[in-house]
Amino acid sequence: MSATTVEERARGVRAAARVLAACPGRVREAALEEVARALEAADHQIEEANQIDCARAREASLADPLQRRLSFGPEKRRQALDGVRSVAALPDPVGKILERRELDQGLLLTRRTTPIGVIAMIFESRPDALLQIASLALKSGNGVILKGGSEALESNRVLARIVHDAAVSAGIPSGWLALIETRQDVGELLRLDAWIDLIIPRGSNDFVRFIMDNTRIPVLGHADGICHVYLDRDADPAVAEAVTVDAKTQYEAVCNAAETLLVHQDALSRVFPGVARALQDRGVELRGCPRTRAVLPGIGVASDEDWGAEYLDRILAVRVVDSLGEAVDHINTWGSGHTDAIVTTDGDRARRFIDGVDSASVMWNASTRFADGFRYGLGAEVGVSTTRIHARGPVGVEGLLSSKWILAGAGHIVADYATGLRSFIHRDLSLHEGSCCGDGEGDA
Amino acid sequence: MSATTVEERARGVRAAARVLAACPGRVREAALEEVARALEAADHQIEEANQIDCARAREASLADPLQRRLSFGPEKRRQALDGVRSVAALPDPVGKILERRELDQGLLLTRRTTPIGVIAMIFESRPDALLQIASLALKSGNGVILKGGSEALESNRVLARIVHDAAVSAGIPSGWLALIETRQDVGELLRLDAWIDLIIPRGSNDFVRFIMDNTRIPVLGHADGICHVYLDRDADPAVAEAVTVDAKTQYEAVCNAAETLLVHQDALSRVFPGVARALQDRGVELRGCPRTRAVLPGIGVASDEDWGAEYLDRILAVRVVDSLGEAVDHINTWGSGHTDAIVTTDGDRARRFIDGVDSASVMWNASTRFADGFRYGLGAEVGVSTTRIHARGPVGVEGLLSSKWILAGAGHIVADYATGLRSFIHRDLSLHEGSCCGDGEGDA
Structure with missing residues (x-):
């Protein structure tokens, strides 16, 4: 990784990515x-690099959770290696035929999946994120530019070099992966829309918001996760309690945890008290509307600020609504379009x-916490998207794909x-596997 | 259309779009x-409004092609009406099931298509563009903000009012369509990323580039269309001539017309002379590399400027390459990622x-001019995209769609x-039609 500008390196990744796309x-x-073999062989070297990072973090008295995320111990390394191998074993997502249509005799149109091109991944401390995204990028034929947290500098350097070099030794074009290291480099990266097709940020909300802005x-990603559970007028009390408790407390520091509970007025005395007790038993602080x-x-007061808050903590805002429509309006007004649940029979x-x-995700009698690429069975998770463009909700490796139209003819004009000499047939064909570059006459 | 700010109106469209999405x-x-009936009934009124615009354009001595595009005569009105009716007859693109997966017993995941939300369409003079995009937006359940050319002010006002009101009378929420009129409004519109999900510009390259920047x-769109035809070493001479002549001359003023011809050195004496003669017979000016x-x-000199030029005219740059790889490199370096063709046996x-x-489109023994939503059999064309995100190449109504995940359970947490009490099954189910909100236990 020589001392070139970020733009030069992005151009290099783009050039390599074009060759990689056809691998x-x-x-x-x-x-x-x-890559997995090389990581295994270099395990000691990775450990050493990570220990340098961890020692520096201790010296700098970084916050405990940050130090924990930074640490890349034997168990995490083993899991990361398993992750690389499981990505290797995924079916090839590239070249999948999405549409086939006979436009006319001998004129065959095919749309197939292609890599997007160059993905930039910006993440905070965790070194395992580097391995995960690099694997998914390679699997999907994309070049990748990585920027990890500065506190993980040594770990990321070693990991990026091993992953890059191992892939190159197996026939992937040199330069397909680049690591950038400084905050200044990120500023330059964000301007390179000519060379970079997609940015995937992982980190705090403020961090993602900064990238987006x-x-x-x-x-591809989301800044806020303001998720709701709505207890409808005929909610089953046991389901209401199970779903609300899970959505709030199973792991409260994540984007798909519930932040607001909406209660239909007819469920207020029948369903809510049991739910409230169960939450309070688990140390959840409730903040309520007047009703x-x-x-x-005994509970605190919820204001407008609470409806827009992502607590990421054992706090839950509660509001009584007159109708299902009012619940929907509340969610569409205050929510972040991430994941919301209804409990009703x-x-x-x-x-x-x-x-x-x-x-992006709507749950019925199920916890908001299910909104996740692994739980959804996507094989791998690239991120959770709250935009409506390209990909929405939990995104698997298909979020790293685009498509290409291929038209094969025999001199058709x-x-x-x-x-009016000829006219189109437009006959849809089955998506059977095989050559996408024309069968029969197109192959002449 | 009262005198509110663009932001207030965009918020209004967003609110209406949320109701429309569930229609x-x-x-x-x-x-x-x-809408079609109302347009038919108001035909005279539309004609009058358009004549006012046309008279003003004549007085202002607008360029002839612009005056022609502005004119909305009986034949164009009839075609536009047919267009609205054919969009009405398209199969419903919303709520189509894309994935179904049983995550566990009684826990059913479905991904189905949804409208994107709010689409802004910015177009130049042609009033028929307003009807086309408004129809596609309504069909796909999206709210829409329209900005037409100022020269078509009267026509657009009448058309927007008729389309909006007719749809509302049939049960679509009021405010689903808004028309904005000034250049200043466009500036404000471009900043409303909180309320608008997608912009579709139609017009000149400079205009689209301005929007993108x-x-x-x-x-969704493309600025440049620098398309290539590559005559490979074993190109069939008749196919080479037919494809090149069609790609350059069938309609040279459009994005999918060829701008550069690449010739393999081994095809130079065998194939190229016939192709060159055929082009010159049709008045095409050739500009060549030294070889x-x-x-x-006798032909002119092509420089680097020519490789990057979108002539949109009967001019063709010609370059000899040593290999297929060199042709690919030339296209990836100088092209715009729109449409490129190879002629080879x-x-x-x-x-x-x-x-x-x-x-986005690659042709084999077929003209670049086929790259078009109607020719591809997409039913309608929203635009041609040269980005790799969301949609690529000719885009039909599915370019106006997003998706939503729905998880139906029975109190699953x-x-x-x-x-480890339970574990996931992750069994893919067939995409049969019907309820997407849970079958069996999820429905309990």
Whole structure:
């Protein structure tokens, strides 16, 4: 990694990515296996580098959670290695045929998946994030630019070099992965929309918000996770309690944990008291609207600030609503479009909620905490997107893919169709596997 | 359309779009039929408004092509009406099930298509563009903000009012469509990333480039169309001539017309002379590299400027290359990632070209001019995208769609999976039609 500008390096990744995009799936799979072997062989070296980072973090008295995230001990290293191998074993996502259409006799249109091109991943301390995203990028044929936290400098350097070199030794073009290291480099990176197709930031909300606000490059991710549980008028009390407790307390420091509980007025005396008790038993602080506090006078007051808060803590705002429509409006006004749940035994009302709530994931009688790429069975998680463009909700490796149209003919020209000499058939064909570059006459 | 700020109106469209998103397909279809009826009934009024615009354009001595595009005569009005009716008749694109997975017994995950939300369409003079995009937006359940050319002010006002009101009379929420009129309003619009999800600009390259360079909202479209035809060493001479002539001359003023011809050195004496003659017979000015001019001394000189030029005219730059790889490199360096063609009888070489060229559409023995939503059989064309995010190449109504995850359970909680009490099945289900809100136990 020589002392070139970020732009020069991004151009280099773009050039390598073009060659990588045409590498067969077996080469990419073999490269990932080689990466896993190289990581295993260099385990001691990785450990040493990480220990330097951890020692510096201790000296600098970094916050404990940060030090914990930074630490890349034997168990985490083993898991990361398993992760690389499981990505290697995923079916090849590139070249999958999405559409096939016979436009006319001998004129065959195919749309197939391609890599996006160059992905920039900006993450905070955890060194395992580097391995995860580098593996997914390689699997999907994308070049990648990585920026880790400065506190993980030594770990990231060693990991990036091993991953890059092992893949190159297996036939991947040199330069497919670049590591950048300084905050100044990030500023330059955010301006490189000519060379970078997608940015995936991982870190705190403020960090993601900063990235989103300072680049024209598309960003896959989400800043806020203000998730709701709505207890409908005929919610089953046991389901209401189980879902609310899980959504709030199973792991409260994450984006898909619930921050606000909405209660239909008819469920207030029948369902809410049991739920409230269960939450309070687990140390959850409740903050309520006036009608909530009328039935539970001991709790704090919730203001507008609470409806827009992502506590990431054992605090839950509670609001009573007159109707399902009011619950939907509250969520669409105050939520972040991430994940929201309804608890109800009435299927029609569930459907109204699902149709009306404008969020990436909508749960019915299930916890918001399920909104996650692994739990959704996507094989791997690239991120959770709250934009409506490109990918929405938990995103697997397909979030790193684009597509390409391929039209194979035998000298077909548009003039013949414009003059009426020929006309289009537009017959959809099955998506069977095989050559996407024309069968039969197109192959002449 | 009262005198509110653009932001207030965008918020209004967002609010209406949330209700529209949950409107059943039959309501949206009926609304489009009502729009067609209303347009037909107001035909005289539309004609009058358009004549005012045309008279003003004549007085202002606007350029002839602009006056022609502005004119909305009986034949264009009839075609536009047919267009609205054919969009009404398209299958409902909303609520289509994309994935179904049983995560565990009674825990059913579904991903289905949803509208994106709010689309802003900025177009130049043609009033028919307003009807086309408004119809597609309504069909796909999106709110829409329209900005037409100021020269079409009267036509656009009448059309927007008719379309909006007719749809509302058929049950679509009021405010689903807004028209903005001034250049200043566009400046404000480009900053409204909180309320607008996607911008679709239609117009000149400079116009689209301006939009792309001045907003953080995702833009669906393309600025440049620098398309190539590459004559490989074993190109069939007749196919080479037909494809090149069509790609350059069938309609030279459009984005998918060829601007550069690349010729393999082994095809230079065998294939190129016939192609060159055919082009020159049709009044095409050739500009060549030194090796091209060695065989065709009479033609002009092509410089680096020509490789990056979108002539949109009967001019073609010609360059001789040593290899297929050099052709691919030239295209990836100088092209705009729009559409590029290879002429060859060798399937393996075609595949190398298709894999290597980093463009939205790649043609094999077929003209670049086929790259178009109607010719591709997409039913309607929203635009042609040269980004790799969200949609690529010719984009049909699916470019106006996002998706939503729906998880239906029976009180399922993540804690049970975290503790190992339960484990995921992750069984993919068929995408059969029907309820997407849970079958069986989820429906309890």
